[in-house]
Structures are given as structure tokens and as C-alpha cells.
Amino acid sequence: MKNKILPFLVIIIFGVIFFIFYKGLEDSKIYTPAVNTKKEIPVFNTKEFFSGENVKSSNIFELDKIYLLNIWSSWCVPCRQEHLFLMNLNLDNKINIIGMNYKDNLKNAENFLKELGNPYKEIFIDLDGTLAIEWGAYGVPESFLIHNNEIIKKYIGPLNQELVDEINLFIK
Amino acid sequence: MKFLRFILIVILLFPYSNINAEEADKRNKITKNLRCLICQGQSVYDSDSEFANSLKIVVDKKLQEGLSEDQIYEYFKIKYGEWILYDPGLNKNTYILWLLPLLIFLIGGAIIYKRFIVKK
Numbered sequence: 522m523k524n525k526i527l528p529f530l531v532i533i534i535f536g537v538i539f540f541i542f543y544k545g546l547e548d549s550k551i552y553t554p555a556v557n558t559k560k561e562i563p564v565f566n567t568k569e570f571f572s573g574e575n576v577k578s579s580n581i582f583e584l585d586k587i588y589l590l591n592i593w594s595s596w597c598v599p600c601r602q603e604h605l606f607l608m609n610l611n612l613d614n615k616i617n618i619i620g621m622n623y624k625d626n627l628k629n630a631e632n633f634l635k636e637l638g639n640p641y642k643e644i645f646i647d648l649d650g651t652l653a654i655e656w657g658a659y660g661v662p663e664s665f666l667i668h669n670n671e672i673i674k675k676y677i678g679p680l681n682q683e684l685v686d687e688i689n690l691f692i693k
Numbered sequence: 694m695k696f697l698r699f700i701l702i703v704i705l706l707f708p709y710s711n712i713n714a715e716e717a718d719k720r721n722k723i724t725k726n727l728r729c730l731i732c733q734g735q736s737v738y739d740s741d742s743e744f745a746n747s748l749k750i751v752v753d754k755k756l757q758e759g760l761s762e763d764q765i766y767e768y769f770k771i772k773y774g775e776w777i778l779y780d781p782g783l784n785k786n787t788y789i790l791w792l793l794p795l796l797i798f799l800i801g802g803a804i805i806y807k808r809f810i811v812k813k
Contacts, residue, residue: 552733554773624743650747651754657772659730659744 554657556675562667563655570622570630570644581643587616587692588667591641592653594623595633597661603679604637610685611640615692620644623653623661666691716756723752723765726779736779 565578582588591607593600611618620641622630627646647653656665657675664676666688673691676684724738724745731742737749755765769777781787 550733552730552776554730554776624747649750650743651751654744654747654751654772659773 553677554659554675556677558672560657560672562665562670562672565652565655567645567647567652570620570627570646576643576645581619581645582667582670584669586668588619589616589688590619590621590656590665590667592621592623592647592656592658592661592663594625594661595629596625597623599679600662601637603662603681604640606680606682606685607640608638610688613689613692616688617642621652621656622646624648624650716753719762720749720752720756723756723762724749726766727752727769728777728779730773730777 562578562582567576567578568574569576589610591603593603607618610616618640620643622644624647653659653663658665660677662679664680665672666674666676668691680688721738725736727737727748729735729737729740729742729745729748731744732740735745737745752765755768760768766778775781775784775786781790783791
């Protein structure tokens with residue numbers, strides 16, 4: 522009796538293991554940090570993009586207003602595609618778009634804005650990439666929706682029409 | 694006199710170099726335990742991506758601010774989640790990871806005990 526149960530048990534156990542591993546193949550192996558967690562925005566000091574003057578984060582972000590912080594760079598190709606959507610978002614004037622220029626050559630960045638337009642209300646610079654880490658970002662482009670000094674949502678990668686519609690829902 | 698002055702400078706500089714070496718060791722140890730999110734599968738120490746290079750600067754800054762190793766791990770855990778650490782702690786998502794080897798070891802031990810030791 523015991524000898525008959527054992528092969529069945531082995532087959533069932535291997536079947537279960539096979540099923541779990543097979544299911545595991547379908548999962549994405551690329552990790553992305555959580556995007557929906559509410560977090561306080563970091564406190565930092567940096568320089569303004571055009572004037573080069575020192576700015577504090579508390580002077581940029583006011584309570585009761587909705588901001589979209591966009592991390593961009595002139596060398597980043599997806600930023601070019603995204604820029605059009607930022608320009609469109611800025612047309613409605615309901616949201617303040619703040620730019621964070623990431624590890625960029627200032628001359629190239631200025632040319633980038635001249636060529637494609639400037640949707641940003643304010644831009645500050647992150648020369649060595651440490652500010653982006655302070656924000657929990659790991660690449661360009663990345664955008665943060667901010668309300669009451671809290672990050673409501675994080676968008677990793679370029680914005681598209683679908684995401685712009687979602688942002689418009691938040692603004693209403 | 695010149696020689697004496699030289700010796701004095703060497704003696705004065707000696708402890709500083711020692712501190713720097715210790716800090717670099719610590720920096721390397723910490724960055725080896727942080728996962729690069731751009732080139733996944735590589736540690737921050739091994740990677741030369743923009744993200745990893747900035748992260749190294751941040752680790753240096755935090756060390757200079759006097760944060761301990763665990764405090765730095767905690768800082769990155771809050772920013773990017775548990776996944777950035779190569780050595781995850783015990784929590785509800787990782788308890789299987791931690792307890793399964795122990796469980797298998799105990800079951801295996803029990804089988805060996807029953808089969809070979811009790812039978813004798």
C-alpha cells in the first residue's frame with residue numbers, strides 16, 4: 522500500500538513545483554519601485570537653471586497647489602517625445618510644471634528648450650544626480666505629481682496621452 | 694632641519710590617510726550590497742551607469758554626515774524599497790526565503806534520524 526502512494530505523491534509534488542516555476546516565467550524580471558506610495562517631498566538646496574542663484578525647495582513648492590516635477594535632460598531621447606505632452610499640459614495653466622535638469626550641459630539644455638519650448642514654471646539643476654536620488658528617482662525621464670508637499674503619484678518613463686489624461690483628472 | 698620638517702608632515706598626514714582608507718572600504722562594502730536599478734543584476738559597486746555613479750556620491754556624503762551602515766541601508770530602503778538591498782531583512786514577504794532552508798534541513802534531519810538511526 523505504502524509503495525503505491527509514494528509514486529503518486531512524487532508526481533503530485535513535482536507537478537506543483539513545475540506549475541509554480543512555469544507561472545514564474547511569466548512574471549517580469551525587471552524591478553520598478555512602487556509608484557503609488559504617498560511620501561513627503563525631500564528638502565534640498567540647489568541652483569536655479571537660468572540665473573544660477575541658490576534656491577530652497579520650500580520656496581519652489583507651496584501648499585495647496587498641484588505641481589508636476591519633471592526630471593529631464595537634453596541628452597535623453599524619450600524626453601524629446603515627452604516634451605510635447607508637457608507643453609500641452611502647460612496650455613491649460615492649471616498645473617505648475619517644475620523641471621529638474623539632470624546631469625546636463627547647460628548650453629545643450631538651453632538649446633533644447635529653445636528648440637522645443639519651455640513648459641516649466643521653474644527649473645532647478647541637479648548636476649551630479651544626487652538630488653534625483655533624494656527624490657527616489659533612478660533615471661530620466663521621471664515625473665512626480667505633488668500636492669500639499671506630498672508625492673501623490675510617480676511616473677517612471679516618458680509621459681503619454683493616457684498619463685496626461687490621468688493627470689488632468691487629478692487637477693479637476 | 695628640512696628632513697625634520699618632512700618627517701613632521703608625514704607624521705601629521707599619516708592618520709588622515711588611514712581614515713580615508715577606512716571610509717573607502719566602508720563605501721565599497723555598502724555599494725556592493727546595493728543593487729543597481731538601471732542594470733539589474735549588477736551591484737552599484739560594479740556598475741558605471743549614471744544612476745550608480747550618483748549613488749556612490751550619495752553614499753560618500755552620508756558617510757561624511759556620520760551615518761552608520763545600517764542607517765544608510767534604511768535610507769535607500771525608504772527611497773527605493775527593499776529590493777535595492779542584496780541582503781533582505783526578515784519580514785512578511787521574505788519569511789519563506791529565510792525559513793524554508795531551515796525547514797528543509799529539519800525535515801531532512803528527521804528522515805535521516807528515522808531511517809538510519811532509529812532502525813539500528
